[in-house]
Every structure is written in C-alpha cells, then in structure tokens.
Amino acid sequence: MITRINSSQRMSQAVKHNGIVYLAGQVGTAGDSVAQQTRQCLQKVENLLSDAGSSKSQILQAIIWLDDMADFNEMNQVWDSWMTQANAPARATGEARLANPDLKVEIIVTAACAQ
Amino acid sequence: MITRINSSQRMSQAVKHNGIVYLAGQVGTAGDSVAQQTRQCLQKVENLLSDAGSSKSQILQAIIWLDDMADFNEMNQVWDSWMTQANAPARATGEARLANPDLKVEIIVTAACAQ
Amino acid sequence: MITRINSSQRMSQAVKHNGIVYLAGQVGTAGDSVAQQTRQCLQKVENLLSDAGSSKSQILQAIIWLDDMADFNEMNQVWDSWMTQANAPARATGEARLANPDLKVEIIVTAACAQ
Numbered sequence: 273m274i275t276r277i278n279s280s281q282r283m284s285q286a287v288k289h290n291g292i293v294y295l296a297g298q299v300g301t302a303g304d305s306v307a308q309q310t311r312q313c314l315q316k317v318e319n320l321l322s323d324a325g326s327s328k329s330q331i332l333q334a335i336i337w338l339d340d341m342a343d344f345n346e347m348n349q350v351w352d353s354w355m356t357q358a359n360a361p362a363r364a365t366g367e368a369r370l371a372n373p374d375l376k377v378e379i380i381v382t383a384a385c386a387q
Numbered sequence: 388m389i390t391r392i393n394s395s396q397r398m399s400q401a402v403k404h405n406g407i408v409y410l411a412g413q414v415g416t417a418g419d420s421v422a423q424q425t426r427q428c429l430q431k432v433e434n435l436l437s438d439a440g441s442s443k444s445q446i447l448q449a450i451i452w453l454d455d456m457a458d459f460n461e462m463n464q465v466w467d468s469w470m471t472q473a474n475a476p477a478r479a480t481g482e483a484r485l486a487n488p489d490l491k492v493e494i495i496v497t498a499a500c501a502q
Numbered sequence: 503m504i505t506r507i508n509s510s511q512r513m514s515q516a517v518k519h520n521g522i523v524y525l526a527g528q529v530g531t532a533g534d535s536v537a538q539q540t541r542q543c544l545q546k547v548e549n550l551l552s553d554a555g556s557s558k559s560q561i562l563q564a565i566i567w568l569d570d571m572a573d574f575n576e577m578n579q580v581w582d583s584w585m586t587q588a589n590a591p592a593r594a595t596g597e598a599r600l601a602n603p604d605l606k607v608e609i610i611v612t613a614a615c616a617q
Contacts, residue, residue, distance in 0.1 A: 274445060274499060276475060281467050283478035287447045289499050290406060291520060294448040297479025330504060332517050333524040335610070337481045341599050352511050360506060363513035364527025364610045366567045366598035368481035369456050380450070380479045384504060384519050389560060389614060391590060396582050398593035402562050404614050405521060409563040412594025452596045483596035484571050495565070495594045 277323050286320045293324040293385040297337070302374035306343040310350040313379045326385035328354070331361040335380040337368040347377055392438050401435045408439040408500040412452070417489035421458040425465040428494045441500035443469070446476040450495040452483040462492055507553050516550045523554040523615040527567070532604035536573040540580040543609045556615035558584070561591040565610040567598040577607055 278285035287294045298316040300309030314328075321327050338347060344365065361381075370378050393400035402409045413431040415424030429443075436442050453462060459480065476496075485493050508515035517524045528546040530539030544558075551557050568577060574595065585591075591611075600608050 274447070276473075279472050279475045281470060281472050282463065282475060283449075283470075284475045285477070287477045289447055292447075294477040294497070296477040297481075332504070332519055332522075333612075334513075335479075337479075341601065344601055348512065355511060355513075357509050357511050358506075360509045360512060360514045362515070362517045362524040362526040364565075364567075364608060365601060366527075366608065367600070368483055368598055370482070371456065371459055371480055378479060378481065382448075382524070389562070391588075394587050394590045396585060396587050397578065397590060398564075398585075399590045400592070402592045404562055407562075409592040409612070411592040412596075450594075452594075483598055485597070486571060486574055486595055493594060493596065497563075 295381040297378040306346040329359040330384040336365040421461040444474040445499040451480040536576040559589040560614040566595040
C-alpha cells in the first residue's frame with residue numbers, strides 16, 4: 273500500500289510504502305539566509321516525518337543541494353546542531369541551482385517509518 | 388533476489404529488489420525541445436515500469452535534473468499533464484549539466500512493484 | 503532496526519535498514535586525477551558494502567556527481583572495468599560542484615544487504 277501526504281497534481285510532500293517514507297525536496301523561505309533556510313528545511317522535514325509516523329532519529333539518507341558550495345559551512349553549522357551521532361544518516365551534498373534563485377538549500381530525505 | 392532489466396556492462400535500466408524498482412536516469416533525444424524530451428523521458432519511465440511489473444501510479448520518488456532551471460515551467464507543463472494528484476510521488480528538481488550538452492532533462496524514478 | 507556504520511555528529515558512512523544499505527556520498531583524494539579519484543571512491547564503496555554485509559554484486563542504484571562532465575569518459579573507463587553486466591545497477595550521472603573544488607567525482611550507492 274502507498275500512502276501519500278500533502279499531495280498536489282505535481283507531487284506529494286511525503287510518500288509512505290513498506291516502512292519507508294520518501295520526502296519531497298524541502299526548501300525554506302526564498303531570500304532568507306542560508307542558516308535560516310536550513311532551519312526552515314529541517315523543521316519541514318521534522319513535521320513531515322511526524323505526519324508519516326517517523327522522526328529525525330529514523331532518517332536513512334539525506335541528499336543536500338546547495339545553490340553555492342561556499343555556503344557549506346553555514347549549512348553544516350545548523351545541520352550539526354540539529355543532528356546527533358546516534359541518529360546520523362548517510363548524507364551527500366552537491367551544488368545545484370534550485371527552482372528559485374533566492375533558494376539556497378534543498379534537502380531530500382528518506383526515512384524508516386511505521387508500516 | 389535482485390532482477391535487472393536491460394543491462395549493459397555499465398548499468399541496468401531498471402533493478403528490482405524486494406518490491407521496489409530503481410530506474411536508471413532516463414533522458415530523451417538530444418536536441419529536441421524540453422517539452423519533447425520530458426515526454427520522451429516519461430514514456431521511457433512508463434515502459435520500464437511496465438517491464439518491471441509496476442506503473443506510473445506506483446512511483447514513490449522522482450528526482451529531476453534540468454540542464455537549465457529556466458526550463459522548469461516547460462518541463463512542469465508536461466509533467467503535470469502526465470501525473471495525477473492521486474498518484475503524485477515525492478519529487479525534487481535541481482539544475483545539473485547532463486552527459487550530453489543537448490540533453491535538457493533527466494528523470495530518476497523509484498517505484499513500488501510486484502515482488 | 504537501523505544500524506549505522508562509521509558515524510559522526512554529521513553523518514554515517516553507511517546506514518542499514520530492512521535489507522537495504524544506504525551509503526554516504528563517497529569521494530577520493532582531492533587533487534588526484536579523475537581516474538584515481540574514481541578508483542578510490544569505488545574502493546571505499548566496496549569496503550563499506552563489506553562492512554554492511556553486502557558487496558558490489560548487490561548494488562541497486564548509483565548516483566554519480568562529476569565536477570566537470572568533460573570527465574565522463576575518464577570516470578566511465580574506471581567504472582566499466584570495475585562493474586560487470588551481471589551486477590550492473592541503475593545509474594544516473596549529473597554535473598555538480600562538490601564540497602572541495604579539487605574533488606572531481608562523488609558516488610552515492612544504495613545496495614541490498616543481509617537483514
């Protein structure tokens with residue numbers, strides 16, 4: 273069974289299947305700082321994981337896209353204060369322009385969840 | 388058990404394992420318009436999903452790479468006419484140069500399938 | 503149950519859950535050639551898969567980021583000599599700047615593994 277959360281014609285913000293939840297790429301508020309946008313992304317991730325019966329302690333993989341790799345340290349400061357070693361997922365970070373030039377970071381999460 | 392579909396030395400176009408099918412990044416015909424290439428990608432996705440015992444109603448996640456984010460709306464018009472709210476996957480779109488400079492869009496799909 | 507391998511505050515190099523292992527993006531030695539970095543990435547992938555009770559014959563999906571798509575052929579020569587048609591995963595390659603400007607290639611692997 274596939275369960276979709278917050279769906280539009282284009283995409284669902286989360287899709288659950290067989291104990292895994294796949295989140296749409298989450299972004300913050302265009303124009304805010306990298307740190308602010310990272311915090312907003314991670315809050316949205318937490319909210320969607322909660323809606324899916326999961327939590328940030330169950331993230332399996334995170335793919336991070338930065339508009340500018342020069343923002344790597346600023347993003348990581350927020351990430352590192354949010355994550356703990358006991359819960360740390362597999363992660364990869366690459367540079368990619370995002371849908372809006374004022375978006376600085378997008379985070380794509382896959383997590384374990386209740387069946 | 389792992390089942391591979393359309394394999395070469397380099398990659399398989401689809402790999403099935405435990406009720407999930409992972410598709411290779413699908414591209415259209417180099418030099419065609421963004422809309423045309425998007426339609427070609429999505430047709431290839433449908434064909435591979437069919438080969439794997441899946442369908443576009445079972446897509447869990449789609450990662451879209453655009454050569455130029457200025458093509459976002461043109462790609463979305465094709466996507467939106469192809470997708471329905473009831474089936475919409477988690478999705479993320481970033482800008483990335485592709486293997487050939489005349490390729491405008493690449494779509495990477497993960498879907499549920501028959502075991 | 504989630505099992506994490508080589509974890510730091512920021513990320514784990516591998517995360518196992520329900521017969522799947524998700525690897526962090528693997529990179530080689532900054533400043534080495536594309537061929538050398540690709541070999542180093544693939545050796546790290548093999549080592550992590552071994553640690554997770556998996557192997558390169560069980561890779562389901564590989565996402566490859568190249569700093570410069572002009573290096574596509576050089577990367578592929580190493581990849582093709584490492585992979586076999588019987589084991590070939592779904593694969594996608596896009597261009598993305600990486601965390602360090604002297605890193606030329608990053609490989610993100612998902613594989614089947616012992617439960």
